[in-house]
Amino acid sequence: MEGIDPVIARHIPADAPSPSEGYRVAAWIEAFCYLTGSFAGRRFTLLAWQRDLLVDAYRLExxxxxxxxxxxxMAVVCIARKNGKSTLAAAIMLYHLIADRADTxxxxxxxxxxxxxxxxxxDAAKQMVTASPKLSAVCDVQRDVIRYKDSTYRVVSADAGRQQGLNPSAVSLDEYAFSRTADLFDALTLGxxxxxEPMTWVVSTAGPDPDGPFAQLCERGERVNSGEADDPTLFYRxxxxxxxxxxxxxDPEVWKACxxxxxxLNAEDFKAAAQRSxxxxxxxYRLSQFVRGASTWLPHGLWDxxxxxxxxxPGDAVVLGFDGSWKGDSTALVAARVADLRVFVLGHWEAPPDDAxxxxxxxxxxEALRSALETYAVRTLVADPYRWEETLENLEAEGYPVEAFPTNSLKRMVPATQAVYDAARDGRLSHDGSPALARxxxxxxxxxxxYGARITKEFAASRRKIDLAVAMILSVHGAVMWREENPGLIDAPVVATWEDDGQVFAVGGSAEFFDDL
Structure with a gap:
């Protein structure tokens, strides 16, 4: 703990896996804050999850x-209502008002x-100050502001107009899921x-807009937690x-998990709410689940x-699936190994959310396409030709097995989607655990x-990409078809291909075997 502020360090347990200011935040809340509402007058005793949240959010490095x-x-917390999120946020903000040693x-x-x-x-913060003899002795509580020495705690909202000129050291942004724009969020964080060492807490229940600014922030947090994105300043829970x-x-077990x-809490209240809502x-509101207007493709937990x-x-027999774009979208290259229908992401290029x-x-x-074709025994490159016609034609002219698969063809996408669903449901398909593909x-x-069932975005302008899923379907369906058409050549490398009457044929085995033919 050498070099850590001694006031913070004395609260960190000797066996703590890593130093965190959260131990001091937790101790301060329990020493000075009182609960409000139904538990008014009781000292704030943190629940285990609240303590863990503070320790993890206030890690030091x-x-x-x-x-x-x-x-x-920035700490982003997506949590169902009735879990005391507003009370906890109020206590955290009082800590920053009175005890934060990072600012004066x-x-x-x-x-x-x-x-x-x-x-x-x-208002929860005001009630905490009023209920605490020690806090009320040092704070001046007014209608719209709490003052402590030269520091202030005040309330602002998006409907009061654009909030400019702010220079906050700590912010609690409540129920961000119901904001249609990021204007207030931007003003607060950029200010x-x-x-x-500014700290912003975004604490909200999920909302009815799975494509809104809070949903995007949560998706960013999921990508950081999975390792797909790198943003050490963002904490998400x-x-x-x-x-x-x-x-x-x-399911009551789902209620408990969420x-x-x-x-x-009162389980009977959940049961009644489920019946009347x-x-x-x-x-x-009770599961903090973003609700979308269409059915998801795979059952919960199946892909994981x-x-x-x-x-x-190198040398594994595969079918490649390619779904390309050229701007503002996502381009994906996926391989399905023919022998066991195991899926691997070989390339993924996705537009950053903030780069128009x-x-x-x-x-x-x-280069990635050519490298894959040269590294593996590619039975077929199944590709959507849209905007990539020239590249695919050049590869085909060089002798590579290319199959054009327009993904807007319902006659082709419907059976392909069903075939891959069946393979996943039956456990015949597996994958490398790519977080981007899972997303x-x-x-x-x-x-x-x-016309049948096929995957798509929830709506055309949705920012949630599905191109890796499409490329996966192309590769797995292509591998399934190749296995059915070439049952004796599943594990043998391709040594020759040719086209006859619009169909591509392949010969597997050794080069000597091909020469004997």
Whole structure:
């Protein structure tokens, strides 16, 4: 603990796996804060999940100068209602107002989409101060501001207009899921750049807009937690089902898993709420689940259960699936090993959420395609030709087995989707555990009409990409078809291909065998 502020260090247990200011935050809340509402007058005794949340969110690490500083500058918490999130947020903000040693003249903000919602956290903080003899002795409580020495804690909201000129050292943004724009969020987070160690808490229940700014922030957090994205300043915690997951909303075990305070909640109230509320409302407010307007493609947990720790080896017989784009979207290259239908992501190029001018690095994609064709025994490259016709024609002219598969052809996508679903359901398909592929599969919804069922985005302008899922379907379906058409050549390398009457044929085995023919 050498070099850590001694006031913070004395609260860190000797056996702590890593230093965290969260131990001091927790001790301060329990020493000075009182509960509100039904538990008014009781000292704030943190639940286990609340203590763990504080410890994890306030981790300390050394900066480039060797100083111990907060690792995270933003904590995003997606949690169902009735779990005491507003009370906890109020206590955290009081800590920053009075006890935060990272700043001196502090500006604390309670914010939300509308003023009434913003006041919920702020009013809880006011009640805590009033209930505590020690806090009320040092704080001046007014209608819209709490003052401690030269520091202030005030309330702002999006419906009061654009909030400019703010320089917050700590912010609690409540129920962000119901904001249609990121204007207030941007004003609050960009305004704290001059602060030493600013901390923003975004605490919200999931909402009815799976494509809104809070849903995007949660998706970013999921990508950071899975290792797909690198953002050490962002801390994310959620107990609700992942976007696209399917859970039984009437199952008490699901209620318990989605509500970390369930041990002190009334199970009978959940049962009554499930009966009198619409399913969508119950999922949003009691499970903190983003609700979308279409059915997800794969049953909950199925894709995760098919993950295998394995690697693709040079020379393995594969079918490649390719779904390309050129700007503002995602391009995907996936391999399905013919022998066991195991899926591997070989390339993925996706537009960053905040870059409207991003273009696919076409040279890198072409290089990845050629590398895959040269490294593995590629039975077929199954590719959507849209915007990549020239590249695919050149590869085919060089002798590589290319099959054009327009993904907008319902006659082809419907049976392909069904074949891959069957392979996943029957356990014949497995994969390398790619978090990006899992995310794209979770984003895919099933559209059913008179033509059949196939995967698609929830709506055309959705920012949730599914291209890796599409490329996976092309590769696995292609591998299934190749196995059926060539039952004796599944494990043999391809040594020759040719086309006859619009069909591509392949010969496997050794080169000597081909010469004998």
């Amino acid at each position: 050394r900066d480039s100068f060797g100083r111990w500083r907060r690792k995270h500058r 003249q502090r500006q604390i903000i309670a914010a939300a989409n509308d003023r009434n919602q913003a006041r919920m956290v702020f 704290s750049a001059a602060r030493n 959620s107990w609700g089902p992942k976007l696209g997951a399917q859970v039984d909303h009437l 509500n970390p305070s369930f041990e002190i 619409t399913e969508a409302s119950f999922r949003i 259960s098919l993950a295998v720790d394995d690697a693709l080896s 001018h991003w273009r696919v690095p076409m040279a890198d994609v072409r 794209h599969i979770g984003n895919a919804v099933l559209r059913e009409d008179k």
